[in-house]
Amino acid sequence: MVFSQLTFLYYFLPIVMIVYFFASDKIRNVLIFITGLFFYAWGEPFYVCLMLLSTAIDYTAGRLMAKYDDDNKKRKICLIVSVCMNVGLLAIFKYSDFLIDSFNGVFGTSITNPVVLVNKVLNSLYPLGLNEKRVELPIGISFYTFQSMSYTIDLYLRNIKVQKSFLNFASYVSLFPQIVAGPIVRYEDVANELESRTVNIAKISAGIGLFVKGLAKKVLLANNIGIVWTQIKAMDYSTISVATAWLGIIAFAFQIYFDFSGYSDMATGLGKMLGFEFPKNFDHPYISKSISEFWRRWHITLGSWFRSYVYIPLGGNRNGNFKTYRNLFITWALTGLWHGASWNFILWGLFFGVLIIIERLGFGKILEKLPSAVSMLYTFVMVLFGWVLFDTDTLADAGRYYAAMFGASGSLVDSYARYTIASNAVMLTLCILISGGLGSRLISFCEEKNKRASAVAGVAVKIGGLLICTAYLVGATYNPFLYFRF
Incomplete structure (x- = not known):
């Protein structure tokens, strides 16, 4: 279910x-x-x-x-x-x-x-x-x-x-x-x-709010932007333009974020309705200024699990640089393997492990000195490279997709990219703004200005969001959460 x-x-x-x-x-x-x-x-x-x-x-x-x-x-x-x-x-x-x-x-x-x-x-x-x-x-x-x-x-x-x-x-x-x-x-x-545990109307109301928020992320954002990636992933990578290749993996980045964080919001909301407080699992990871920060914001509970039960028992950072990097390497190889049984996932984990080691070697301090926009762009691009490994079927497919991202087909922009960007401009803009935390900041601003009005508006948004999602689901096909396969 x-x-x-x-x-x-x-x-x-x-x-x-x-x-x-x-x-x-x-x-x-x-x-x-x-x-x-x-x-x-x-x-x-x-x-x-x-x-x-x-x-x-x-x-x-x-x-x-x-x-x-x-x-x-x-x-x-x-x-x-x-x-x-x-x-x-x-x-x-x-x-x-x-x-x-x-x-x-x-x-x-x-x-x-x-x-x-x-x-x-x-x-x-x-x-x-x-x-x-x-x-x-x-x-x-x-x-x-x-x-x-x-x-x-x-x-x-x-x-x-x-x-x-x-x-x-x-x-x-x-x-x-x-x-x-x-x-x-x-x-x-x-x-x-x-x-x-305490179960009351206040907790149930707060839980419903979180649940509807997650449902909207999944149904309205993840499912719709995911269509772009599904189409591009099915193409012959040797023929797609640079713009199409980058558009595809950006679409997947938003799809997996809204899909998985949406599920986490729904789970946390349901837990609250039952009287449980679950730990936070996402904290706007795409505004991170380093890979280390990204993994403090993405799938937080998994990172915490590996830190507590793998990295620290191995010795953490207590026994010199060499053993610290060895421990990071092992932890990230296992993190990749946890996600799936394939070389793509193992290399995906090692890719992030190597990037974190590089940041520890001094690159992290360089990132701190760069303008925020530059360090955020660097981090997002590295994450995109990782997503290619994550969601292509084989290492050969990943290699062909990387080649397409850097112009292997000889085409910079094709008609598909122009049409898809134009027809999905609103969706892409919403994905950028919401993943960047605009929605959370807007809610906080409204609550500071007028708590009663914002509470009434919040109820209206919850009801409206649920009705809109229901309308989408009535005619939709079965579309499970991406992390069900892990």
Whole structure:
């Protein structure tokens, strides 16, 4: 189920919220757990068992750590089992095809993925419809495994207390607002709220506002500007002009920002409606003046996760420059790999890792001295180069697209670029202004001038935004969020 589906907006969400609002505190976590399973099973009925397995593993590991609280050796064994089991699930369902294909390519073998063989056996026993050619990626597995692992790691580090209730822990893992595409909510972020939380009209109203804001980002901006990238991506890169190539990747930059930040806003809004406060995941990343700053503003919860559980345990910046750069290199390689099982994603991560290392070597100080417009332009262009790797299918495709950006076809501007820029001028302008934070500044300005009038206007905007989005969705085809595939 997708937040931007009419089924979710006008059936699932209203029913859940009405029942949840009038339910007693004792059964609200039961409702969260049940609705989370139903929400996930709507799109992935078979893989619900996988999410429950991950939940059971980490809950059990946590209880055993508490049982052997004075035995660090046994506690460490519990942590190792938890991490290995979760990483193992990711390796099997996300990376096994990539690893086997790479092995076959290097050694000329034709090994079949064992998971595919298991799928064939299961399908022969019962028509489950499992893929018999490739291993399908369970929706949200990268998010809920990282969330669940954060619990056992923090418990081992004694940053949090053990959760004795399986229901409460399962509610945390299966919390439907963020189960499939984040933000990555650590257990410590919601530990107190799992035990007791306030649900009132004020929180629900604020949550609705955030939700509608995210819905508008997805439906009105991301889906529409994404059409430009879809068209250009399908073209023969050797024939497109420089303008078309740059237009395409700029369109994708806006599409993925409004798509993913829109989902995060919707998830945060839904969480607020249920009484939870989720961490911020985006902070206008395209106004960043360095790559380091960009990654402090983009997918903040993922960056925080890798910093806490990979970069710092490796030693962070405590043991000299060489080890600092080594730790950054490893962290960013893993960040790329987290996004997907392909060399494109690995190189995408390493690309940003290298840029951050270069900034640490002194280029960052140069950027600080440059005019803001220049450093922002540099950062945006580097991010665009990264997006080419991110959303092309192969390294060869990425190479051809880079060539097109620098004039390989011999054409600077073609008729397609002229027509598309003209017909999408308003949309492109809106994307630039809103991604630059104009909307947030305008809201703050209005609130300072007249809080009551701005509150009334805010309600009108929410209702109007929801109606406009609904009108778009009535005739729209299924258009899932981009980060569902991670």
